[in-house]
Amino acid sequence: MLIKPEPSLEDLRYIVAKAGLDADRLLKAYRQMCLIRSFEELIADRYYIGKTPQFNMAAGPIRGEMHLAVGQEAVAVGVCSLLEGGDVVVSTHRPHHHALAKGVDPKKLAAEIFGKATGLCRGKGGHMHLFDATNRFACSGIVGASFPQAAGAAFAFQKLGQRNVGVAFGGEGAANHGTFAETLNMAGLFNLPLIIVIEDNFFADSTPKWAAVSTVHHFQRGLSFNVPSYLVDGMDFIDVYRAAKEAVGRARNGMGPALIEAVCYRYRGHFEGDAEEYRTREELERWRALDPILRLGERLKRLGWADEATLNRLRDEAHREAEEAIRFAETSPLPEPQEALTGVFR
């Protein structure tokens, strides 16, 4: 709908089968996207505790900046549902959806966002600095930092002869950073098992894409480095999945890197508290009609693989899981102050 016409039922069946998707996989993806949506909305809800009527970033149970990914669920799930435990994901300042899609425990994730001792990083990292060695997930609050780190993991897999891939997520703003071009060059040069995913949500903080990009799309840049590059509808799980399947499959089989540019939209501000002067309500409403969760739900119904009751049940289950994670975080203890002084060196 966004980039490609909505397929007829016959074509949809063909596309789904060709991508290796079935009812199970699609229902699982639907639930996963619902989990992310609920998780982000519950974090938003708790974030504003103590921050109203006067918004004060330092107040309430979750302090500091908060970047949520509501609307971008299909990109995370579409790519990460193709990954194995040993594959590496390096994410950004907007990392929760990638973390959940990579299999990070929602409880430990929530606890870290609340700065609790039970969090992924014992409260030291916080929302932009989430690390989970078990699930091979990391992220950074510095724009453009993900590309070379995922390339490094891919480089290591190649050296070690392991059939794993590195995945770097970045926004379209990050794709203007030098690390993007430098990493594409290295990835193409060394034929690294690397997938770079650009979540093109049109705004780098407040800066619209037209004011910051000399081309129309970033996938064009990947092509110039001889890196196979895809432009996909980031509001469509199936479209993301089928490009990612090709990219991940090729990388895993020693056939080198790929770039996936997923055009998508964030329904919330760049950060919570953003006044969003840079976009219109009408634009936001237009994109709401392309909600990736609604679209996948509609397709599941068209395919006859779910009815409204099934979708409701999956949404409720996912919501309860997110609520449990938040409750775990809220009832967990804060770290001891002296923890601050430990852990610089091993």
Next chain:
Amino acid sequence: MRKLRGIAFAIAEAIDQEMARNDRIIVLGEDVTYWGAVFGFTMGLFNKYGRDRVVDTPITEQTFMGMAVGAASVGMHPVVSLMFVDFCGAGFDQMFNHMAKNHYMSGGQFPMPVTVITAIGGGYGDAAQHSQVLYGLFAHLPGFKVVVPTTAYDAKGLTITALRDQNPVIIFGHKLLTGLPFLPFEGEEEDVPEEPYTVEFGKAAVRREGRDLTIIAAGLMVPRSLKAAELLAREGISAEVIDLRTLVPLDEATLVESARKTGRVLIVDEDYLSYGMTGEVAFRVQAGALGSLKAPIQRLAVPDVPIPFSEPLESTVIPSVQRIYEAARSLVGAGAAA
């Protein structure tokens, strides 16, 4: 004259007035239009001067810092916003190997009138990559003037001085002194003239006079030291509080004079402890006032760990009023016992 709350508007007004006076000034950086560089340092400039002179850049620190170097070399005066000082890493080569050195390396041929404005500091839960101070890094490198305004009056006057300086100047504005509504504010409202004025670099300000010890600080640590001085006064301890205002150039004379008077010096810093501002200031103070010191110079800074996220951890590492008070009290006690 009117009251201003915080340094952000004062800095933006200074840039505005100098832009009106000097059409060679342009503003470059991320989110400098709609968001006024996020922390308000360029607020209002986009409405007045438009995109021709207030330019949103892509997220490309290395390149926009390098472009500032190139533009300055042919007669522009770029004002560059580095949104958070923590992002300096992404543009550091252009800053420390070029912006700071080209004038010197070229035997004085290449002027470098660049003003970098950046946001520093923690205390609101933004964790290890968005809470640092790092002015020590820049002060360490020959070629940068390092400005750390604490008050609105100073912020405006120091910014105008920077914009009339032919050298790279970096202005480090603490987020909790900006006066913006979405952050805690630890400064005070104060009278600031509407007309342009300058505040000279290299002149520290004695914010409070005292007899028993000297507390030397910069940025957010100044109001915290002043609050600690009030607590000390209730116990009959008279603390002098000095605001450095600029780290480069450093006003050694005022520091040494105060140290000679009080005999005890506590240096308070929100930057990392080791190899930083506290060590440098301590060295210079002892070199000028050793004979007058009644106790070893003490310092309080972020112990050598990154800034952790969780509140009890963050407040353990960033010097608080209470810990400044305790360190001062123990310094005076130690001196008396000696």
